[in-house]
Amino acid sequence: MKNLYLRFTIAVVAITLTVGLSGFVKPAEVSYKCMIQMMNYTGEKAYVVVSLIDPDGNYVKTLYIQGDDKEWFPDLKNWWKFSHGSNENVDGVTGATIGNGERNIISLGFDSSQLDSGYKVRFESAVENQEYYAVDAEVPLNTATIKEKVDGSGYIRYIRMVPNR
């Protein structure tokens, strides 16, 4: 009986410690190098926004915006609703647009807890006066498959990701 009590105590302490400490310890950051390779389409340079999507399919945050003129941001409708709607600060994550056939290599950072737990990286794209792709490409944050090339369905030919050195 005493034994049982002891075990119970240890278990409570252990759980308390785990839960308590986990509140203070920041989960590890992992970063991936990501290549966005564009199709050979005709027209202006594409605006591409990279967002983190939770397992329920909701936007969590903006990881990168390939496009530096805010005039065109509303063209990326779904993302704009989220990002503009939640007053997200996206100043630090914008880069230049690239044109057809070109590629862009960027670094994307995640919490390690977001790996292998149903999160995805979504690429949505738009080109002036042309079609808008709400999901041009989507890469599951699954460590087993993340290195595989993912084809795009719009202006993006494919996405590749590798862990950063």
Place this chain on the structure above:
Amino acid sequence: MLVSVWRYSHLLFAICSSIFLLIASVTGIILAVEPIYNKVQPYHVSGADELSLAEVLSTLNQTHEEVVAITRDRNGFLKVSSIAEGKNQDFYVNPFTGENLGLPIEKKPIFQFSTNLHRSLFLKSPGRLLIGLASFFLFLIALTGIVLIAKRQGGFSKFFSPIVKENFSQYHHVKYSRITLIPILFLAITGVYLSLLRFEIIPEPTVSLEVDYDNLNEMPSLSLNDFELFKKIKLGELRELEYPFSEFVEDYYIIRLKNRELYVNQYTGEILAEAQFPMVNIISSWATVLHTAEGSILWAIVLGAGSLAIPFLIVTGFVIYFKRPKTKIKNKISKNDAEFVILVGTEGGTTLQFAEQLQKKLLHKNYSCFLAMMNDYDRFKSMKQLIVITATYGQGEAPASAEKFMQLLAKKSQSQKFQFATVGFGSTAYPHFCQFAYDAHQQLEKLDKATALMDVSTVNDQSFEAFQNWCTEWSQLQEMDIRLEKPKIVGNSLPPSTFRVLHKDELPSDETFLLNLKNLNGAKPVSGDLLSVIPKEGERERLYSLGKLSDNSLVISIRRHPNGLCSNYLHQLEDGADLTAKVVPNRNFHFPKNSKKTILIATGTGIGPFLGMIAENSKKKELHLYWGARTPNSLSLYKDFIEKSIQEGKLSHFKTAYSREKDKKVYVQHLIEKDKQLFIEVLKKGGTIMICGSIAMQKEVLQELRSICSNYIGKDLSHFQNKRQIKMDCY
């Protein structure tokens, strides 16, 4: 093709596009600053372009965590895209050391705003289309403008010869459009090109290189420094280099040079694929550089000047258009009741003012008179006298309001006999002086019912005196007495000053006298300026050429006319009397500062301004004076002064021609013929010939000079007139 067709096209294109061109040019001026602003940023490292790619890459790899790509922009700045601590970073580097020089130049909001407005008026695609069309219109405006200048100047070969100044807008419109023609043409053509590219009318092919993935080697694995290609390529040739995405051999270096793209194996350094950029891409790249002036301060300034000129040309262009006479001619007498018909051929409207003056005076004296444009030539049932007053456009062509005249002459024949007279308005600075007037006259002579009352008379540079002379002659032939009033076009005269009469020298036998004046306030005239004297209020002004003998002494030379109001008024002034008069600047008749040799030609009182010019020749430049008068006795007024000037070295030579000598009548033009070697030399060496005196003398002298020019120099006299080597002030 008719001038008016070109002109109306020029105007029409401008009307269609002026708003857009105005927006594009104003934003263009702002955008011309951007490449200059960028170029002067401190990211340029001199000598870096000579580094090899191998040297640059190994430096960068040693100094930075992970480089993803490097870009060399048109300013020659090297930008590195890298990943450091999981973050994207872009910055300029020093290619020698890898040192981070600073963050990429951010486009200033003003430039971003201007770019959007410049490209698309904030209207996205429709806006781009409008701007593209405006560029095309600008191109057409430039083309029609080139033709108009050529027509005005008298041929393409005279495209850049000096412009005859008619008024501010006309002169500066032509002047600045010529100066900025090159940048404007470049802006228009590249603008059109970029629009065509944007709307995919010019397709821009993409280079796609094929890599043979089945035969990729990882051996022999070399260091970057040993890649032959990287050792060979200089940084100056590079546009962009992308590092392999991963360490798989399937990932390779992508290198874009100015003219080609290459894929390079990351282990062995061998070229996996290579292709030249298609011609279109290279042209597009040039079009972009030429349109934006990226990377070149000089070209940015040139394009900026072109942009700056466009609003100016739009404004002056419209001013020219609105200043053109809107042919609202008032006639009290209908065309079939008028005995006198005045027809006008005009370009800028000044000729019309003279004709209106004549019409007014004829009506005043109760002569039935009808005034119309030459294009309105028709059957005039009561016409007895036809007066054609016409300017000439460019190479002897009809001016705008007379283009149809020649055809109409043939079509509309008169039923009664009539006499006609032709007056040509023009400038002897144009090679085909009054050519159209002569042509019209000749055509009229061929008509059965028409008889010429007199020869063609010409009026140079809107000389009122010459027109008045013609009018006097014309009216006397018909025993009429018509006196014209000078139209008020003499501008920019200074406020009246007071002059004190110092001394009067008189030669009664010649009815001439010299007045020495002292300026008591205000005006500081230069020899050659005019003194405007109005003897009594309400009377017409008379103009006298001023000579400045010294700061305190001016001189005018006057011929006394028996009934001359003004000359008699001046004649009765006693020494010490005060005279109120205005000085009218006459820049075209100032003594040339840079002319080494100068010839002065005068008859009678025309010597007045030359007395001042001789007195002021303290540098003792070579100066020749030719003077014509009736008898040697006429010289006595000036004799002392001239002898003194020769002694002091202020006057080099003095020659006289007397027309009333018993044995032989000599005129100044005869002296010119005799001394032609001197005249040839002066003209060839950039010297100046100044002529002052009567219109009749001017005509003879010009005739003589013209034949010397064409016979001995092989150039038209107008060539020298345009270079302002011939200066005239005749009345």
